[in-house]
Amino acid sequence: MTGSDAYRQRREDVAAAVWRVLDHAGFAGLSMRAVARELDATTGIVTHYFPSKRELTSFALELLAQRSATRARPATAKGTADLRSALLDTLPLDAASQTSNRIWISSWDAALADVHHAAEHADRYRGSRAKVAGLVVEFLPEGERDDERVDRVTETLHSFVLGLTVQAVLDPAAYPPERQIALLDGLLSDLV
Amino acid sequence: MTGSDAYRQRREDVAAAVWRVLDHAGFAGLSMRAVARELDATTGIVTHYFPSKRELTSFALELLAQRSATRARPATAKGTADLRSALLDTLPLDAASQTSNRIWISSWDAALADVHHAAEHADRYRGSRAKVAGLVVEFLPEGERDDERVDRVTETLHSFVLGLTVQAVLDPAAYPPERQIALLDGLLSDLV
DNA sequence: AGCGTTGCATAACGACTGTTATGTCGTCCA
DNA sequence: TGGACGACATAACAGTCGTTATGCAACGCT
Numbered sequence: 001m002t003g004s005d006a007y008r009q010r011r012e013d014v015a016a017a018v019w020r021v022l023d024h025a026g027f028a029g030l031s032m033r034a035v036a037r038e039l040d041a042t043t044g045i046v047t048h049y050f051p052s053k054r055e056l057t058s059f060a061l062e063l064l065a066q067r068s069a070t071r072a073r074p075a076t077a078k079g080t081a082d083l084r085s086a087l088l089d090t091l092p093l094d095a096a097s098q099t100s101n102r103i104w105i106s107s108w109d110a111a112l113a114d115v116h117h118a119a120e121h122a123d124r125y126r127g128s129r130a131k132v133a134g135l136v137v138e139f140l141p142e143g144e145r146d147d148e149r150v151d152r153v154t155e156t157l158h159s160f161v162l163g164l165t166v167q168a169v170l171d172p173a174a175y176p177p178e179r180q181i182a183l184l185d186g187l188l189s190d191l192v
Numbered sequence: 193m194t195g196s197d198a199y200r201q202r203r204e205d206v207a208a209a210v211w212r213v214l215d216h217a218g219f220a221g222l223s224m225r226a227v228a229r230e231l232d233a234t235t236g237i238v239t240h241y242f243p244s245k246r247e248l249t250s251f252a253l254e255l256l257a258q259r260s261a262t263r264a265r266p267a268t269a270k271g272t273a274d275l276r277s278a279l280l281d282t283l284p285l286d287a288a289s290q291t292s293n294r295i296w297i298s299s300w301d302a303a304l305a306d307v308h309h310a311a312e313h314a315d316r317y318r319g320s321r322a323k324v325a326g327l328v329v330e331f332l333p334e335g336e337r338d339d340e341r342v343d344r345v346t347e348t349l350h351s352f353v354l355g356l357t358v359q360a361v362l363d364p365a366a367y368p369p370e371r372q373i374a375l376l377d378g379l380l381s382d383l384v
Numbered sequence: 385a386g387c388g389t390t391g392c393a394t395a396a397c398g399a400c401t402g403t404t405a406t407g408t409c410g411t412c413c414a
Numbered sequence: 415t416g417g418a419c420g421a422c423a424t425a426a427c428a429g430t431c432g433t434t435a436t437g438c439a440a441c442g443c444t
Contacts, residue, residue, distance in 0.1 A: 122363040237422060
């Protein structure tokens with residue numbers, strides 16, 4: 001059956017190969033054969049687990065989103081998730097995060113040409129904003145927690161982090177991790 | 193000669209066709225034949241004016257950057273370029289700006305897989321930041337014009353506008369022009 | 385013990401890719 | 415008035431693309 005553990009595991013192996021191809025060749029270099037080559041296998045395996053390229057990329061991106069969302073928060077021994085560490089988690093501060101952000105940026109070209117992918121992206125960003133909004137409520141002083149203020153701060157921070165991510169991925173030398181952190185901390189303190 | 197007016201004009205016609213293809217098909221849908229079709233011509237004309245696809249895309253993107261930089265600032269009858277209107281000019285507030293921003297976002301996939309394009313992008317963003325920095329100096333109150341503060345505000349605003357642009361292009365319904373303007377104005381007032 | 389099903393490999397399909405070669409007009413120049 | 419040259423069109427090249435069909439070995443079930 002399609003729910004078998006081995007089956008699901010193999011689909012995730014293929015998805016991981018997709019990530020590796022996207023990381024060093026982008027969507028423009030993503031082909032069934034390239035994925036198979038990355039797996040040291042033939043295209044038969046790819047078509048066996050995915051009926052089409054669109055389903056393959058959809059699955060790989062969705063799995064990447066899940067993995068990024070549930071991966072263990074590294075430092076921040078505090079236990080409680082605060083706004084700052086949640087935002088830091090999305091920035092490309094280490095190699096793994098650099099890779100996944102690189103993949104997202106590459107995927108936008110496909111998303112803009114394909115309504116199916118575009119809708120998935122919009123949903124993901126809406127969910128991401130909702131998560132940030134919950135933390136912004138705790139972040140703002142008690143007197144400023146009206147909905148409008150919360151929404152505005154949330155979207156401002158979300159846009160800022162996204163834009164910073166794009167620049168850090170496109171030009172890593174100009175945005176080393178310390179610089180990214182300093183800019184985020186500066187903005188957070190300016191917003192209260 | 194390669195400097196003839198007609199020659200240059202024809203190269204710009206081809207570049208404009210590239211923009212149109214990118215706008216509705218992205219880099220993934222950009223082929224020599226698609227550009228020719230957009231021109232109601234054959235691939236002969238494309239290869240006649242550009243020796244390779246890379247040179248074609250480089251030229252088209254560079255011309256787009258120049259056009260965007262020198263296009264007449266619309267409203268703002270004030271005459272003097274201030275920070276707010278400079279940032280508004282880069283946001284996808286109208287159809288034309290939506291199109292060009294869409295093209296830039298699509299181009300990142302190609303840029304990340306191609307060092308040549310990546311370097312051109314990094315240069316462009318550095319230049320854009322430098323232009324913003326000059327306006328930030330006038331924007332900040334006199335007491336806060338130290339280099340560090342100016343740089344931080346510049347990069348913060350630059351990242352914010354870039355991230356907002358990405359979201360507005362990927363999900364226009366969530367970010368109508370009024371919302372983009374409100375978010376920018378909110379951030380500008382929070383930064384002083 | 386036989387048999388269907390799973391998990392691949394291999395090969396081929398037509399379509400499309402960037403690039404190159406060749407042909408054919410018209411225009412300008414001597 | 416011929417002849418080079420620019421501006422294309424046409425066609426072909428070898429390669430890659432996503433997808434489909436077929437083959438085959440191993441394994442589980444009855």
